[in-house]
Amino acid sequence: MTRWLAEYAWLPEQPEPTPDVLIETAAGRITGVTPLTTEGRPTTGVEVLADAVRLPGLTLPGLANAHSHAFHRALRGRTHGGRGDFWTWRDRMYEVAARLDPESYLALARAGYAEMALAGITCVGEFHYLHHGPDGTPYADPNAMGAALVEAAAHAGIRLTLLDACYLTASVAGEPLAGPQRRFGDGDALRWAKRAAAFDPTDAHVRVGAAIHSVRAVPADQLATVADAARERGVPLHLHLSEQPAENDACRAAHGCTPTRLLADRGVLDQHTTAVHATHPTSSDVALLGESRTGVCLCPTTERDLADGIGPARRLANAGSPLSLGSDSHAVVDLFEEARAVELDERLRTRQRGHFTVGELVTAATSAGHAALGWGDAGRLAVGDRADLVTVRLDSPRTAGVPAAGAFFAATAGDVHQVVVDGEVVVQDGRHRSVDVPTELATSIGEVTGAHG
Numbered sequence: 001m002t003r004w005l006a007e008y009a010w011l012p013e014q015p016e017p018t019p020d021v022l023i024e025t026a027a028g029r030i031t032g033v034t035p036l037t038t039e040g041r042p043t044t045g046v047e048v049l050a051d052a053v054r055l056p057g058l059t060l061p062g063l064a065n066a067h068s069h070a071f072h073r074a075l076r077g078r079t080h081g082g083r084g085d086f087w088t089w090r091d092r093m094y095e096v097a098a099r100l101d102p103e104s105y106l107a108l109a110r111a112g113y114a115e116m117a118l119a120g121i122t123c124v125g126e127f128h129y130l131h132h133g134p135d136g137t138p139y140a141d142p143n144a145m146g147a148a149l150v151e152a153a154a155h156a157g158i159r160l161t162l163l164d165a166c167y168l169t170a171s172v173a174g175e176p177l178a179g180p181q182r183r184f185g186d187g188d189a190l191r192w193a194k195r196a197a198a199f200d201p202t203d204a205h206v207r208v209g210a211a212i213h214s215v216r217a218v219p220a221d222q223l224a225t226v227a228d229a230a231r232e233r234g235v236p237l238h239l240h241l242s243e244q245p246a247e248n249d250a251c252r253a254a255h256g257c258t259p260t261r262l263l264a265d266r267g268v269l270d271q272h273t274t275a276v277h278a279t280h281p282t283s284s285d286v287a288l289l290g291e292s293r294t295g296v297c298l299c300p301t302t303e304r305d306l307a308d309g310i311g312p313a314r315r316l317a318n319a320g321s322p323l324s325l326g327s328d329s330h331a332v333v334d335l336f337e338e339a340r341a342v343e344l345d346e347r348l349r350t351r352q353r354g355h356f357t358v359g360e361l362v363t364a365a366t367s368a369g370h371a372a373l374g375w376g377d378a379g380r381l382a383v384g385d386r387a388d389l390v391t392v393r394l395d396s397p398r399t400a401g402v403p404a405a406g407a408f409f410a411a412t413a414g415d416v417h418q419v420v421v422d423g424e425v426v427v428q429d430g431r432h433r434s435v436d437v438p439t440e441l442a443t444s445i446g447e448v449t450g451a452h453g
C-alpha cells in the first residue's frame, strides 16, 4: 500500500479543493481518501505515517483526453501561418498520413502519448482510421497500425481506448476514397466490423471501442451496422459530428436532414455514443443529442485553430449531453486550456461570464472523459477508483499566489509535476520516467515530415 499526502486534493462533489488529504492506494486502486483537517483543525483518530509521500500543490484525478489523432501531432506549427480553413488543413494532414507505417506510427504515437502523460493525461481515446498500407492494401496483420498505438500507450504509461473508425466514402454523396484516403477504408461496414472484431488486445491498459468517422465517410444504410457492432461488443461508439457547416449542407442535400437527425433515425445515438465537436447543430439537433443522453466531446483548441466555430456547449449540457474534452489535432495538448476554453468561448459569444462552474469543467476533464472512453472506474479521487493522481504545482510562475480553488483557471500542462497512473509513477518532477519526450517528438516528426535536423 502507498500513502500519499496531498496538500490539496479535488474530491468528488466538492466545489473546491480540500486541504491535507491522505490518499491510500494499493494494487492500482484508491483504497482510502481521508481529509486530515476539519475546518482547519486536525481530524481526530487519523494517524499519518512518516513514510507518506508528500504531494505539494493541487492533486487532481486523472485527466482523460477523449479525442486524439496521434499522427496529427506532426502538423503542429506547420499549418498555422497563412490563410485556409479545415479543408486546406486536411490536405496537409493527408500528406503526413501517407508517410506513416507501423514502425514510424509507433514512434510518433509513443512520443505524443508521453507528451500527454506530462500534461496529466492518464487515458486517451484514439480515433483510429489509419488502418492499411498507403494504397489501401492491408498489412500482413490487418490491425498492425492499431497494435502500434497499443504499444505506444504502454511505453508512454497511459491507458488507451482504441476507437476503431469505419471510414468508407469520401463524401456524403458516396464518392469513393481516393489518394491518401484509400488506406482508411475497409470496403464496407461488415468488413470493417470483421477486422475490428479480430483485434482484441488483452493488455490491462487498453480497451477497444468503435467509431463512425462521420456521415461523410459512412453511407446512411451502413450506419446501423457499425452501431450494432459496437453494442454487441458493449464498447463505446464515437463519431465526428457537424464540425463544419458544409457537412450539414451536404447531408441535407443527400438525405434531406441534418447529420444528427440521420444518426438518430438510424439508431446510432444513445448514452454509449459520443459525438465529437457538435459545433454546428440546430436546436432540434441539440434536443436529439440531449434526450438520447449522447455525450459530446468538445475540442476547443482545435476548433479555434481550424476556424470551425464555437459549439453550443451550455445548451448541449442543459439538454442532457455529458461533456468531455479532447485535444484532437494536438495543436495544443493541455486539458486545462481545453476546459477553460469551454467557458471562455461562451463568454466571447454571449459577452457574459459564469456559464460553467469550475466543478463542471473538472468533471468534463476527468470522470466524464473517462466514462466516454469506457472507463467508468476512473477520473475521481474516490475509494475503488483507479489510482490516478495528477499533481499541479502551486508555486510556478503561472500558479504562485493563486488560491488552490483558482488553479484550474491558472495552471497549464507545464505545471503538472507528478502523474500516477493505475498506481505507477509515470511523471516525476515534471519529467517522464521512461521517454525523453522532446527528443523523441523531434526525431519521430522529422521522420514523417522529411524535416531532419
Ligand SMILES: [Zn+2]
Pocket: 067, 069, 127, 240, 276, 328
Ligand atoms: Zn477528430
